[in-house]
Amino acid sequence: MKKLESRNPNFKAYVELMISRNKFMNWMGLVMTKIEAGYLEGELDFKDTLEQQNGWLHGGATATILDMIQGFASYSMVEEGQKVFTVEAKVSYFNPGDAQKFYARGGVIKPGKRFHFCEAEIYYLKNGEEVIVAKGSATMAVITSP
Amino acid sequence: MKKLESRNPNFKAYVELMISRNKFMNWMGLVMTKIEAGYLEGELDFKDTLEQQNGWLHGGATATILDMIQGFASYSMVEEGQKVFTVEAKVSYFNPGDAQKFYARGGVIKPGKRFHFCEAEIYYLKNGEEVIVAKGSATMAVITSP
Amino acid sequence: MKKLESRNPNFKAYVELMISRNKFMNWMGLVMTKIEAGYLEGELDFKDTLEQQNGWLHGGATATILDMIQGFASYSMVEEGQKVFTVEAKVSYFNPGDAQKFYARGGVIKPGKRFHFCEAEIYYLKNGEEVIVAKGSATMAVITSP
Amino acid sequence: MKKLESRNPNFKAYVELMISRNKFMNWMGLVMTKIEAGYLEGELDFKDTLEQQNGWLHGGATATILDMIQGFASYSMVEEGQKVFTVEAKVSYFNPGDAQKFYARGGVIKPGKRFHFCEAEIYYLKNGEEVIVAKGSATMAVITSP
Numbered sequence: 001m002k003k004l005e006s007r008n009p010n011f012k013a014y015v016e017l018m019i020s021r022n023k024f025m026n027w028m029g030l031v032m033t034k035i036e037a038g039y040l041e042g043e044l045d046f047k048d049t050l051e052q053q054n055g056w057l058h059g060g061a062t063a064t065i066l067d068m069i070q071g072f073a074s075y076s077m078v079e080e081g082q083k084v085f086t087v088e089a090k091v092s093y094f095n096p097g098d099a100q101k102f103y104a105r106g107g108v109i110k111p112g113k114r115f116h117f118c119e120a121e122i123y124y125l126k127n128g129e130e131v132i133v134a135k136g137s138a139t140m141a142v143i144t145s146p
Numbered sequence: 147m148k149k150l151e152s153r154n155p156n157f158k159a160y161v162e163l164m165i166s167r168n169k170f171m172n173w174m175g176l177v178m179t180k181i182e183a184g185y186l187e188g189e190l191d192f193k194d195t196l197e198q199q200n201g202w203l204h205g206g207a208t209a210t211i212l213d214m215i216q217g218f219a220s221y222s223m224v225e226e227g228q229k230v231f232t233v234e235a236k237v238s239y240f241n242p243g244d245a246q247k248f249y250a251r252g253g254v255i256k257p258g259k260r261f262h263f264c265e266a267e268i269y270y271l272k273n274g275e276e277v278i279v280a281k282g283s284a285t286m287a288v289i290t291s292p
Numbered sequence: 293m294k295k296l297e298s299r300n301p302n303f304k305a306y307v308e309l310m311i312s313r314n315k316f317m318n319w320m321g322l323v324m325t326k327i328e329a330g331y332l333e334g335e336l337d338f339k340d341t342l343e344q345q346n347g348w349l350h351g352g353a354t355a356t357i358l359d360m361i362q363g364f365a366s367y368s369m370v371e372e373g374q375k376v377f378t379v380e381a382k383v384s385y386f387n388p389g390d391a392q393k394f395y396a397r398g399g400v401i402k403p404g405k406r407f408h409f410c411e412a413e414i415y416y417l418k419n420g421e422e423v424i425v426a427k428g429s430a431t432m433a434v435i436t437s438p
Numbered sequence: 439m440k441k442l443e444s445r446n447p448n449f450k451a452y453v454e455l456m457i458s459r460n461k462f463m464n465w466m467g468l469v470m471t472k473i474e475a476g477y478l479e480g481e482l483d484f485k486d487t488l489e490q491q492n493g494w495l496h497g498g499a500t501a502t503i504l505d506m507i508q509g510f511a512s513y514s515m516v517e518e519g520q521k522v523f524t525v526e527a528k529v530s531y532f533n534p535g536d537a538q539k540f541y542a543r544g545g546v547i548k549p550g551k552r553f554h555f556c557e558a559e560i561y562y563l564k565n566g567e568e569v570i571v572a573k574g575s576a577t578m579a580v581i582t583s584p
Contacts, residue, residue, distance in 0.1 A: 023197040024204035051169040058170035059232045064206025086205045090236040094548040110532040240402040256386040315489040316496035343461040350462035351524045352502025382528040
């Protein structure tokens with residue numbers, strides 16, 4: 001992912017403020033471990049409440065995690081006070097989320113004034129190798145609130 | 147949505163069994179109110195834990211609800227013992243999820259032996275009118291377990 | 293599809309002007325047979341140049357037709373002089389495009405100031421029944437040129 | 439893109455055979471310049487017939503090119519005689535296709551027995567720098583013909 005520059009010199013604090021307000025993400029237990037301009041990494045410890053019917057990470061939880069990486073990476077690329085909304089997001093599911101710990105990473109692959117195009121993936125480690133659970137792409141709208 | 151016929155005469159019990167095992171959906175509070183061959187309806191009472199940063203229904207919760215409608219509608223169209231997995235899903239976000247109660251509906255729009263193509267939407271009621279929050283489409287794989 | 297009202301009373305002439313400039317669509321032979329506010333229908337006679345490797349309608353031609361229906365339905369919903377660009381489009385392929393004549397229809401399912409969300413499908417007739425070849429969804433951006 | 443190994447030792451000849459039968463791609467003028475296991479590169483000289491209403495490369499032509507890269511990269515990863523069909527494809531449009539020559543590249547990012555997940559992008563060169571026109575992702579089904 002190409003290095004980007006943010007329009008907001010205080011993007012990290014702005015993203016952290018938004019994250020602190022995101023109750024669903026915080027309930028889920030997703031923790032962002034890296035916040036750069038247009039790029040984020042996060043981690044999640046699996047818990048039973050996140051299971052689908054086979055005992056694996058629910059596809060909706062996967063979609064949520066990818067949305068958070070992409071959405072907050074977009075928040076890191078807007079001006080203070082601007083908001084970001086998901087216009088649309090696609091998720092492709094590569095492997096069952098059969099692990100106790102998950103990692104996510106991704107961000108803005110094409111920034112813009114009106115939208116940011118984003119990508120992110122979620123994976124776990126098996127014998128030191130990454131197993132990709134899912135990959136997502138999304139369009140994020142940049143909105144200037146009145 | 148066209149009326150479909152299921153390969154499984156006991157599809158309703160099979161779907162209900164799968165739903166009972168889906169811990170994330172049950173934690174979230176999504177309740178299926180109609181289970182027909184290839185078509186489901188559900189309801190969700192909003193709760194604080196499902197909030198994104200502006201206090202509205204989280205896009206990841208929205209994606210989860212659409213995935214459940216589409217996934218279990220697909221489960222209603224397979225043989226007893228077969229499993230369904232989401233191959234990919236796209237969600238388009240039309241309006242903020244700013245309500246206390248949400249409704250979802252949708253199902254299989256093109257059934258097949260190997261996959262079912264699905265669509266679903268989530269909406270709330272405002273002065274008796276439906277406000278569509280999001281619409282999703284997905285490809286569901288039909289897997290015969292060994 | 294819900295009846296929509298256009299911001300442009302002369303939307304039909306505006307859409308027809310844009311269509312006349314679209315060389316790829318005109319080369320392909322797609323003809324719009326109905327142009328309403330936010331809704332279009334079209335027809336295409338198959339020709340050999342549109343074949344993929346099995347002799348059926350190429351998936352890229354299918355994507356083009358859906359894009360034209362969705363894009364020009366969006367053009368019917370903007371002001372004179374505004375432009376429309378495809379932000380993203382997804383196509384799901386239901387059945388092989390094995391016919392001599394194809395029909396397409398669709399349009400704006402959620403209009404907006406900044407984007408229109410659209411859907412369209414392409415089908416052929418077999419013994420009087422519609423066979424859906426593909427269904428698409430797209431986000432169209434509305435741009436005010438300087 | 440990770441290096442992949444094909445199930446078919448003669449994959450290059452098999453892909454070239456399929457390409458030779460693809461009339462729409464050949465009419466368009468897309469030429470594959472590299473065919474590796476799960477990875478392809480191609481080039482296209484712009485021509486007027488490929489224009490949309492502003493004189494740029496038509497989004498449908500873009501979608502076709504991405505589909506060809508992803509589809510034939512998938513053909514390189516199946517057994518002799520197996521076929522590949524696009525299940526669904528999404529394209530995100532980053533920049534207008536305003537150039538005289540276009541380049542495309544991409545392939546299989548997650549191979550499988552039943553489907554290959556693919557990605558591809560199309561770009562042009564401006565002062566030696568790549569300008570990405572569009573990026574696509576697709577699910578390709580692997581079919582064993584009877």
